[in-house]
Amino acid sequence: MNHVVRRTATLLVSVVVASFVVFAFLAVLPGNAAEVALGTNATPAAVARLSREFGTDRPLLVQYADWAQGLLHGDFGTSYVTHEAIGPRIADRFAVTAWLVAGGMLVALLLALPAGVLAAAWHRTGRGALLSGLSQVGIAVPAFLAGILLVYTFAVRAGALPAGGYTPLTEDAQDWARHLVLPWVSLGLVQGAVLTRYVRSALLSVQRQDFMRTARAKGVRRWAALCRHGLPNAAIPVVTVLGLQLSNLLVGAIVVEHVFVIPGLGDLLLRGVQDRDLLLVQGVVVVLVVAVLVLNLVTDLLYRVLDPRLRSR
Amino acid sequence: MLPRRIPALTLSAALVTVTLAGCGSGADRHSTDALTVGLVAEPATLDFSTTDGAAIPQALLGNVYEGLVRIDQQGRIQPGLAKSYDRSADGRTYIFHLRNNVKFTNGKAFTADDAVFSINRVRTVWKLKIAQQMDDVRSATKVDADTVKVTLKRPSNNWLYSMTTRVGAMYSRDGVSDLKEHPVGTGPFEVASWQRGDNLVLKRNTGYWGARPALDTVTLKYFKDSGALNNAMLAGDINVLGAVQAPETLSMFKDKSRFQVIDGSSTAEVVLSMNNSRKPFQDKRVRQAVRYAIDHEALLKTTRAGRGTLIGSQESPSDPWYAGASNRYPYDPAKAKRLLKEAGAEGTSIRMRIPNLPYAVSAAQVVQDQLAQVGLKVRIEPLEFPARWLSEVFDKADYDMSIIAQVEPRDQWIFADPHYYFRYDNPTYAQLLQKADAGSPQEAAADYRQALKLLSQDAAADWLYLMPNLMVADKSLRGLPVNQVGEGLEFAGVRWSGK
8 A cells, every 4th residue: 555655646746747847848949829829910019919818928937837726726728729728628639549549559469469479389480480570570660651551551442441530439439440440450550569579578488487387297288378377477577568558559649640630639739739829738748648657557556466476565 | 279269359350340341431432412521721719700720711701601792713802691782982981782581590680780790890809910901990880771881991992802701701699609619600501510620510501591502511621641631532531632732642633533633723822032121132133133043934843743823923813903924034044143243142141941831841942952053052941830930030030031822812911011021111012002902993903013013023022933722522523612712612512413
């Protein structure tokens, strides 16, 4: 329990530090929201007036305090560009990105677990080398490139799936899935390939352990031993990588959203930066930071579930 | 047991994919009453009275909102919700005779009260710079239920023109409570749904006063990435590619059995600006030398696959005073060198600060090369657009040269304001524009022509070309607006042929 408290405290401190860093970085970004909002026909007087209205002419520390105070109350502020509350917009977009990341992770797992086990079982055979080679290729292909190739093959050439866009799950579940298949696969392929290598090497090192030899000596078949005793023991390194990968997926999702025209957090972030809608950008980044930190915390706590030896510590 | 389970898993995953792939979506599917259009810039809200940006009027003006007057494909002002209007001899008073069979989509009839309300609203509620176009209005009053009288502080042809743009849109007095999401207008379409970041769906207004549109629904889909936009067109997800970003990608759509390419004119002049307040461009001879040094035809061919119109002043074919080729400078590098020598500007270093937009970057490279041949050293510095470019070049005028498309229609005034980033200060030009604005519409054309000729001779800037209005559409679509003349992309006249 003590451990959980300590970890949560670290998380909170990290969030505060991150919020400050985000704010500071965006404050030094050249260009301002009032100029962009007014466009190519603006007069300096109009820019000054709008800056005053936005509150961007106040000292930075005052602006930060104002914003941070709002965050504590769950208020992300009002967008400079659309004059709407930012919180609900982020929530909408977060749901989209979460589906994307969750599906991508699922595809990665579906690929990596079987492929990793097979690669380990086929260690030092031609088939094993082939699988290792394939996963190496998968690692080398960036998600956006995989996305472009998938669109070209399945949407442009075959016309079987839409080239991009998004339908909310609540509107039409089938259409929702049709739009997400290609993004899921392009995210999942790369992460799945990375994960395959970890599953394989974790299993290989477990295979040399005494308990595996004991299991085999008791007459358990090689495959069964791998699955029943090997996989649980290989889980810790794999879960570690999985935690890191979820953060990677979140970042990868931003690029993939762009390729597939999915209205997720990444899209919102890019728009915000372009419009210098700084409150929006700060909000999105803070949400992303918190998501990554929470994922790390969950990973950390999972170790203790997976490995009884850690619990006593 | 495990090896047997793995193929099962893979198989079920494959099955899911196949089942999903099986349902619908062929390349040439479309129904005759629906249209899907792919566009680039997405509206931030649906209210152009409080939010700026070209995307909102593009989607709504002429479709959801209408004005008392409208602009036709040739750039002429035509009756809209007013079936006619009278202009007083001194040009200060306009009487609009309204149609009496017009209803808003909230069920309310459109009356003179709504027209007065809408005109006054621009001056009271609108916060955007464009609202200044209504500053010339002294008063707007109701004469009777179908007649509105507008009195101007000074005669202005531009004012009537601006009534065809978004500031002239007519609102219902009872329909402005939630304009950001639920616009209420009189147009042939109304907003059916809006999925932020993805699409805006318009549906036919069943109570429309005018000719019944052929389409029941128009879906505007927004793409941030031009590659994704092209793919969607190739895959048949959209029926119209509303804005071709790079003309060189048109070769993707050369299959005439599926696609038609629409190549019309726009109002976006791509201006090579020269900072008139700085050396070396304070000297008219240097500016003229630049104009002679650039081979515009070659530039258009290299950077835009030859698509676009060569222009020589701040004008486009839909302007009533368009003079065409006569304002252009012939390509004459020898003359350019001579002028530079006279001005003592040979070998000058020039900082060209451009927006990081593809058309500007590719044009800048050609300009750099051509100016090098006459002895001007150009250093290209791309700035992030919009934020940094606006702040550095537009606001501070901290630049020697730049390139940007001036997209607004009838924006000749930008050269009349000495504080505008061209820093072009010529009272004669400003006076000519003022005279053109105040005179009768017939005199106006002659005055504009004279002003634009002066602008060209003075080489206030160089005009590289006029952007084309390039679209790709399904080959069986008819009635798409070919020229981009006003702010709206109108769908009332679009239909599928033979189905």
